[in-house]
Amino acid sequence: MSGTTLLSLILAVPLLAAIGVVLTRANPNLREGVSIGAGVILFALVATLTGNMDWHAPPTLVLAEPVPGLALALTPEPLGVLFALIASFLWPITTIYALGYMRAHHEQNQTRFYTAFAVSIGATMGIALAGNMFTLFVFYEILSVATYPLVTHAGTDKAKQAGRIYLGLLMSTSIGFMLFAMIWTWQLTGTLDFTHGGVFGEEVSEGVLSILLLLYVLGTGKAALMPFHRWLPAAMVAPTPVSALLHAVAVVKAGVFTVLKVSVYIFGTDTIARIAAADWLLVLAGFTILMASLIALRKDNLKARLAYSTISQLSYIVLGAMLGVAAGAIGGGMHIAMHAFGKITLFFCAGAIMVTAHKTKVSELNGIGRRMPWTMGAFAIGSISMIGAPPAAGFISKWYLLMGALDAQQLFAIAVIVISTVLNAAYFMPIVYAAFFKAPDDSDTHADHGEAVLPIRLALIATATLAVLVFFFPGAPLALVQQMVASP
């Protein structure tokens, strides 16, 4: 298969899956079969694409050209392919998990759920493989709209309120800032293509570049940089599979992925290193890391704690991108992959606890590890990965981030990374400790449950295993990310 055929298939498969889900709505087993099948096919396609890739002459698929010179085009590049690999790999796993979760939880409107899910994955593929900023923006907006019904899935007033915050923040930042920055870039340079070393020439002043960088990064609401982070905790009203795949992997990673792409391919790491706004954003990212961790410490609701942890972890990637050195960008890129495995495991566990034990609060988890050993074991691995301790995935990316901070001689960044590691440990380790070593509360009326249902358990064991495996074999993702910085 040629590269362009592969690209069009990658985009088409999730959309076909969405249609398939609608068509098979009468038969839930078949419907979920369609989702899982599409996920497996999609991953195979992305893997084939990666395997046959010639990075010096990547295939380009032009879908349309709405404005002369500005095409809706897909061109794979290393970081995007890595992102696409992760998202497509985790989709079938999450679907298996969702199958157990949605049925155990007796959720309504499951067809709408799986349809919107498939469209969201399609949009994520578009973001990952976008050949220019315009295409990325188009799929970014589609992703915002497609995930909206997932957030408001419950249909309660609280869910609708959350949906408003969600869409309001994501749309207002992207239309208000990112679109502005994009058209401004277009007006200055006449191109929005992702180019090695950036698109801006010498004639653009540093002041303008600073404003543009601020607009781009703040306009990427999905990166959940403070003060535009409120949507992420709000989105936690969604069913847990959504929180797991979309709000720990696809959507938020789309955000930081955009930040990375912009800093590497629109500005270029050298430009980032010399403009003032990068330093301000570095400070903002550092602030977000620490603040979000402190808030996470105080959250008793497990999903809320995970959400704030995500906000904090995302800012690591922004931090890496804003360092303006290759190692920083590598660390950021690696963290997209590494954080994904850890965080999805944690969300799977949170969902498993909720469906099986009907518990949502951290303070209720005393002794739960004895009845749900698999779940809490996976949770422990996820926590270790979040903290960045070996032998889990998080260690690798934190290592590169630290190297980048040393390279750039940013003492501030180093301090932030170290302090936040301590904070991470402070809000995850007590959960693990309580689950395994504290005696269950006597007042607990729901103590008659056992381990989570099989599909859920399978999914979370798979992702936890991966989080460990990647620590020992980080070669493939690392090669891709290094390719991003290295290639001409």
Next chain:
Amino acid sequence: MTLIDHLPVLAVIVPLLAAPLCVLIDRARPAWLIALAASWLSFGAAILLLLQVTQSGTISYHLGGWPPPWGIEYRIDLLSAYVLLIVTAIAAVVMVFAWHSVESEIPSERIARFYAALLLAFAGLAGITTTGDAFNVFVFLEISSLASYAIISMGRDRRALNAAFQYLMMGTIGATFILIGIGFLYMMTGTLNMQDLAALLPEVSDTRTVRAGFAFLTVGIGLKLALFPLHLWLPNAYAYAPSTVTAFLAATATKVAVYALLRVLLDVFGVEFSLQAMPLNLILMVLGLVGIVSASLVAVFQDDIKRMLAYSSVAQIGYMVLGIGLANTTGVTAAILHVFNHALMKGALFLALGAIAYRLGTATLRDFAGLGRRMPWTMAAIVIGGLSLIGVPPTAGFISKWYLVLGTLEQGLWPVTLLVLFGSLLALIYVWKLVEAAYFKPAPANAPAVAEAPLSMLIPVWLLVGANVYFGIHTDISVGVASQAATQLMGAGG
């Protein structure tokens, strides 16, 4: 001369002649069939005209064989052909939709006369776009306006009568202003032909008479255009008119007024006079911006959805006027492009609302609860139309926003850019109120059982929705013609 040579006049004459025919027959279904045939014939003529103009340049047609400047000239340049295409296309689509909607909203003995008036309104609008004679513009304007007053008053709610009366008052004052303006120009130049006027005006442009004429014309067209703050007639007129009429007028009438504004400002008076010697660019820009923000804000708080979209129309007109006020080619391109795209999105939205009104009788926010399940196709159309209104890619609305923002940045007016984008966000709020109600609010327990709209309604709605997406991706036609027309206009004056 063969029929092809008469094309310019055909798009106008066909509906004009079909209208009395409807009255004579005075039976509902034949009248509808005549209206349908007439509008599609006009549409066909408009397509051929656009092709002809793009291939061989401006067409000049001498009515009755009298050469200009004595006789009346029909002059079709790119801009005319483009706007004529929009008007006739919307008319053709709306006529398909009309049958069921009109049948349910208008007493059967009045239906034939309703179609007659609708055709007259259509003929008047088509006439404005094709004629090259200033006085002829006034006559066609009044033909379409008088017919509009009549069809608006046929709404089911008695408030439609009052709305039509208000519109009549303001519309007549506007038309009279236009008449005065034309009189002043005639006084100074002795001609009514627009090309002739354009050639003769620069010599006398320094006189008070020409300036007064300019002011009268601008304000008069502004009234027809519903330019903020002259928009007061519009929300009520759109809210209470029959659904078919709202869809037709919202998608065409104000667009033709924008065309008239472009023609008068940039062609007759010339860019140099209108936008540089007079401070009109600033005035248009400020009024456009105030219109965008204030009308969008009002729209957010409306419960009657037709009214909400009517206010949204006022805001969208603000975008077009802002584009003209930017006084650069990109801005004018954006204005012309938005004329096209806005006709598509508002046409689709108002038709979909018409389908809902057909099933439910009303269209307030409360009626929307749970509609996503009960009328899935209609609601999906509203969602896509709404996204286009916000300007989310890949819809047509995004393309016009793109050019408009580019125009503001070319002028270095980034605060204006911010306001334009802010307008989009307000649109997001009012569109999302609908979406939320339709998909995430359960239908009230006592809600009547509602079926999906009939196919004769869904097909026109989805034709327009499809066009919204198509022209968001393939912009060769919409952007291509708009930018050529803008270059012609801007080049003509300087």
Next chain:
Amino acid sequence: MNELPGLYNDWVAIFLMMAGFYVVISQGNLVKKLVGLALFQTSVFILYISLGKVAGGHAPIYDPAIAIYSNPLPHVLILTAIVVGVATTAVGLALVVRIHEAYGSVEEDDIQAADEAESTASSSEASAEEDAKQ
């Protein structure tokens, strides 16, 4: 011509126009509004007709003895405009008749009061329904 007082025909037109405009704005009675509107339009007709006058000109009927004619074109134009004006008044009056049938009044205040009463009634009904649901 450039003297401030200008030609007296202009002043007549301006006076009539403002008088008509004032009636449209100040009167609450719809029929009176229409009268004002007609006056407003007529002032423009007079302006146009006076435009055609050429000093010393005769009526534009061809005769070899006459050298200067008045300009007939504005008169022709205004014939059309008068027709439009009559049609406008007719449509307006027809609307007033319908309004009288529907509201029982042609006073703007009464109509507005009736509309407001209607809309508050429907909205209070709506809120009552909302309350009932909760």
